[in-house]
Amino acid sequence: MVRYIIGRLLWMVVLLGLVSAVTFVIFYALPSADPAVLRAGRQGTPELIAQIRETLGLDKPIYVQYYLYMKAIVLDFDFGYSFQNSADVREEIVSRLPATISLTLGAVVVWLAVGLPIGMISAIKRRTALDRVTMGGALLAISAPVYWLGLVALYLFSRDIGAFPIFAGANSYRPLTENPAAWFDSLLLSWLVLAAAFAAFYARLLRSNLIDVMSEDYIRTARAKGLRERRVILRHGVRSAITPVVTVLGLDIGLLLGGAILTETVFNIPGIGRLAFDAIQRADLPVIQGTVLFAAFFIIVANIVVDIAYAFLDPRVRYS
């Protein structure tokens, strides 16, 4: 097991190297604004632009830039400085992490609390009106794009522009450490919006898994033992049906920790996703690189955690 984990971590280093190289290549291969021109601003003279280009190292060949970038990361864990405001990329990401974590974990709680019971009930009450209504609703929630749903929610329910002012609107984020009540209030609507599609997806996933599991032979055995139906469903059915859900959950958390770009942008939450969005608009390569590496890191770690968790969830799985 320990060997397995070490092997996976070594692979992670290789993957992150690849990811950073690909990001570099894409940045220069695709048309984008010249970072030096953007930095120089409206009054930028050719001399100023040339000077900026030299300071940022943009005059060097790509492979030299990449070598210098990787060298700084490996030797000093230094992710460079923003092309546009010279902010330390590592510090910038770390300072925005709490907002992203808050958004992600709050949404996870909401979608599990809503999605799992719905999935379970519609599996048990399969083909009833309740099942059809909830699964129809789930299909709607999955189909609704989060930026559209977010704007609709803001126009309907936010206190500043909403028709029914119930929730705090966009741009209201407060850190948890500053004021827990304000933190909760400021994020609630974004949690609900982000969680909607996930809750729907998880409900459908658990429902179809549970329907499959309930026709397994060991469920028949559990009934033949004389267990109460409630126990048959929860201890024998859901226990098996939930395992794939845990896998997907791990990957989804990893994905969102790398930045929920759309949700953070619509609600103007100062998280990693918002940072990445702004950096892309400003051709700010060090920040783009930093956020991409960061997102890749979370996704790879989530994969490893999920695989390890599987060994605990399913006794048949062994890594050697």
Add this chain to the structure above:
Amino acid sequence: MSEPLLRVQDLRVHFDTEDGVVKAADGLSYELQRGQVLGIVGESGSGKSVSSLTIMGLSRAENARISGSVVFDGRDMLSLAAEQMRAVRGNEIAMIFQDPLSSLHPFYRVGDQLVEAIHAHHDVPRGAALDRALELLEMVGIPEPKRRVRAYPHEFSGGMRQRVMIAMALANEPKLLIADEPTTALDVTVQAQILDLIRRLKDELGMAVIIITHDLGIVAEMADEIAVMYAGRIVERGPTERIFAAPEHPYTWGLLGSIPRLDAPAGSELVPIPGRPPSLIDLPGGCSFHPRCPYVQPRHREQQPLLEPVPGGRGHAVACLLEHETRARLWRSLQRGAVPEQARASVLAEDAPDG
């Protein structure tokens, strides 16, 4: 005789499907005395498993229509409330299944699954239930029960898994054990061990057993009575010695002809039954067996035979439209080593056609 432990009367289990009504059981009647062993024999698709699952209240499908009566130990099982039914399942009637690997939950330790079976019906402390689980594993012949009780099902061999299933079924000392193809998924050598085990435990615990199989050889040594099922109906029923010594139904002859016997005349070959079992949706008219019967007469295609006592047969009954005398001569001819075509030619040619 005293009141039987189980009396099934005119049990019908029909499933409404998009293709039509599947008549998995169509008028089954049999009785089982306490401590006795009944063998239910038939090909796959003859409805033998569905009828026993129905006794347990485990016919899973929502589209099942069930009629008739199943009286177990004085109670009508088909009209019991769900909770009363649950109290019987695994407590008074227990069941083991064909594939022990898929029948055990893959995520729980064997000991926990045994403890759960005990706790389903007895409110005892966990320690006591665990002791009982050890005792059960020892009783079914699992070596090192103290260590194995903590193992998962996938860590057992096929035979050992079936022993675990048996231990679980016997946890509450049921009055009736239903074994549905208990050895079909196992190696031949393991099969014999499992059958020996079931027989020994039956004697020790004094329970009745219904053993469901497609293999007459399996019930030959174990069963007191045998019921042969074909297409959802019992076509022949009687004491085991009678079924083997003087079988009456051409389908039973076919089953006997397709298993090797030491007492068969030298040089005789195994004769498979031609054709396949009929679809339970679209049963042939008349006698359901007529399309595959070597001795079929024209009227057998129209008239449905009833299960009727064989003259002088002490509980032996058969559903066949041939005359008893004709059947006896056919069977004698087959026993002398004739293949079905020869028997038909020698016996039926003498008679005027039956219909």
